[in-house]
Structures are given as C-alpha cells and as structure tokens.
Amino acid sequence: LFQSQDPYLRRMMYLFIKEVAETCNPDDVIIVTSSLTKDMNSNDDLYRANAIRVLARIIDTQMLGAIERYIKQAIVDKNTLVASSALVSGIRLHGANPESAKVVCRWVNEVQEAVSSPNDMVQFHALSLLYEIKKNDRLAISKMVTQLTKSNMGSPLGVCLLIRYISKILNDDASAAVARMAQTFLESSLRHRSEIVIYEAAKAICTLDNLDQRDLNPAITVLQLFLSSPKPTLRYAAMRCLSEVSMRHPMAIVKCNDDMEALISDPNRSIATLAITTLLKTGSESSVDRLMKQINSFMNEIADEFK
Structure with a gap:
C-alpha cells in the first residue's frame, strides 16, 4: 500500500496505522516506521504531513532522537500542511512522556519562527506548542505574552489562545506592569475584526478576579x-457569559435587561432559558412580576430537559 499513488488510499492507510499501531507487536511497528520515515522525506507534501503525524503516534524516545532534525525542518516548512502537522505532532510528543518532552523543548527556536507564520493555522499550532514548552517557567510565559501582545498576530485562533494565556497570568497574580499591559490588550481585543476574538476578550474580562464593576462595562457593552x-451561536455565547456575570455582579448587567427580555421568545430554547434565569437575578420587582406571567406560557412550550 505504501507504493500506491492513490491519495485517498494512502490517507486511509495512515489512519489505519495510527489506530492499530499501539496494539501491535513492537517488532512489526519497526517495519512500518522505516516506510513512514521514507514518506517523511518524500517530495509529496501530503505524504510528508501524514507520515509525521503517524510517526508521532508510534515512535519511542530513541526513535524520536533519530528523526528529530526532519521534524524541526518540517516545523518551518513553507507548506502549511506540513508545518501544522509537525507542530501538532510536537504537542502530542511533548505530552507523551518526560523524555520526549525534553527532546521537543529543543525545538523552541523553530517553534518561535513558526509563530510568525502568515498562515493562521500554523500560527495557532505554533503558539500552542510554544506555551507547552514554556508553561512551567512563569517568567518565560510572561515574557512570551508581552512580546506577542506587541506583535500583530494575524490568526484569530492564535489571538484567542493568547487571551486565554493572559487571563491565566492575571488570575495567577501577575506583576503590576504585566497586569497593565494585559488589561490594555484585552480591552483593545474588544475592537478586533473577528467575532471570536471579541467574545474571548469579553469573556476573559468578565471572569477576572478582583475587578470593579466599572471595569466590566466595556465587555458588557460588547456582549x-x-x-x-x-x-x-453569538446570542447563546453572550447570554451564557452574562448569566455567569450575574452571579457576581448582577447590577453590572441591568442595562442589558431589555435585550434579554426580547430573547425570552427566541426560537432557540437554550437562549430563552438562559435569558429568563438571568433576568430573575437582575430584574426589578415590577419586571419580575411580568416575567412570572411569561414563564407560565414558556413552561408549557419547552421540553422537559429545559424545565
């Protein structure tokens, strides 16, 4: 099958090897490994990418040392499929065992280069791996985040990851300088062109500890x-986030009450349920009375799991 030129058959073969390799005799796996190593050096990018992914599932630390230079070259490859495959394989290998993690940590220069890739997915995978490599060093993580906030990351998924790392730093008691930088970045992300970045930034701000109610206002306005x-999806995400905020700062979302009341009749019952339960926490006495009347008809319309 390794000689087949049919790309669909070859991809099915790679998937099959990934599924059965861990249950096979190690002596049999060595035979497949040599064929995969040959594919990893192929001129066909599809074969190279898939071979790297499969090898990451079946090789041991000793074999990883032998093919390490090929994976490092693949990380900075011009072909985005090959680069992403190498980075995803690095993430898997880093979490496989401590010995493999030590090998992957030596790839930090190539991974940092991949973070600057113009391709969104490569940038996202590179940032994921870079964080895994540095996550036990708080100073290195703070430095990485500070550098990336000053750069212009093009990948919305990458920016979402960065926002999550910033949120973790802030909740882990960051220094005053890092905290100011991080909060400034989160607020600027509320004006990003991508909706997923805007939502991730708003969610991060709303979940930060020790924030005053006025600090939540920019995020609440976006939601x-x-x-x-x-x-x-956006209505549900915003409604879910506001519902969580209402647990700690009910007065902060009072200005959203009219918009939430409109969602009681939303065709999506999950959104409508969240709207009602949140309004019961934030509404005034008169609005709660009105809500109770609406709930009676609402309860007759929804399925048992929402009740």
Whole structure:
C-alpha cells in the first residue's frame, strides 16, 4: 500500500496505522516506521504531513532522537500542511512522556519562527506548542505574552489562545506592569475584526478576579451587542457569559435587561432559558412580576430537559 499513488488510499492507510499501531507487536511497528520515515522525506507534501503525524503516534524516545532534525525542518516548512502537522505532532510528543518532552523543548527556536507564520493555522499550532514548552517557567510565559501582545498576530485562533494565556497570568497574580499591559490588550481585543476574538476578550474580562464593576462595562457593552446578533451561536455565547456575570455582579448587567427580555421568545430554547434565569437575578420587582406571567406560557412550550 505504501507504493500506491492513490491519495485517498494512502490517507486511509495512515489512519489505519495510527489506530492499530499501539496494539501491535513492537517488532512489526519497526517495519512500518522505516516506510513512514521514507514518506517523511518524500517530495509529496501530503505524504510528508501524514507520515509525521503517524510517526508521532508510534515512535519511542530513541526513535524520536533519530528523526528529530526532519521534524524541526518540517516545523518551518513553507507548506502549511506540513508545518501544522509537525507542530501538532510536537504537542502530542511533548505530552507523551518526560523524555520526549525534553527532546521537543529543543525545538523552541523553530517553534518561535513558526509563530510568525502568515498562515493562521500554523500560527495557532505554533503558539500552542510554544506555551507547552514554556508553561512551567512563569517568567518565560510572561515574557512570551508581552512580546506577542506587541506583535500583530494575524490568526484569530492564535489571538484567542493568547487571551486565554493572559487571563491565566492575571488570575495567577501577575506583576503590576504585566497586569497593565494585559488589561490594555484585552480591552483593545474588544475592537478586533473577528467575532471570536471579541467574545474571548469579553469573556476573559468578565471572569477576572478582583475587578470593579466599572471595569466590566466595556465587555458588557460588547456582549449586549451580541444579544441582538442574527447568529444563534453569538446570542447563546453572550447570554451564557452574562448569566455567569450575574452571579457576581448582577447590577453590572441591568442595562442589558431589555435585550434579554426580547430573547425570552427566541426560537432557540437554550437562549430563552438562559435569558429568563438571568433576568430573575437582575430584574426589578415590577419586571419580575411580568416575567412570572411569561414563564407560565414558556413552561408549557419547552421540553422537559429545559424545565
């Protein structure tokens, strides 16, 4: 099958090897490994990418040392499929065992170069691996985050990852200088062109510890706009986040009450349920009375799991 030129058959073969290799005799795996190593040096990018992914599933630390230079070359490869495959394989190998993790940590220069890739997915995978390599060094993570906030990351997924790392740093008691930089970046991300970045930034701000109510206002304003979005996913995400905020700062989201009341009749019952339960926490006495009347008809319309 390794001689087949049919790309679909070859990809099925790679998937099959990944599934059965861990249950096979190690002596049999060596035979496959030599064929995969040959594919890893092929001129066909599809074969190279898939061979790297499969090898990451079946090789031991000793074999990893032998093919390490090929994976490092693949990380900075111009072909985005090959680069992403090498980075994802690095993430897997880093978590496999401590010995493999030590080998992967030697790839830090190549991974940092991949973080600057113009391709969104390569940048995302590179940042994921870079964090895994440095996550036990708080100073290195702070330095990495500070550098990346000053750069212009093009990948929305990469920026979302960066926001999550910033949120973790802030909740882990960062220094005053890093905290100011991080909060400034989160607020600037609320004006990003990508909706997923805007939501991730708003969610991060809303979940930070020790924030005053006025510090939440920019994030609450963004979430309020999402409540009237034509996309059910955005409405649900905003509603879920506001519901969590209402547990700690109910007065901060009172200005969203009118928008949330409109969602009681939303065709998506999950959104409508969240709207009602949140309004019961934030509404005034008169609005709660009105809500109770609406709940009676609402309860008759929804399925048992929502009740």
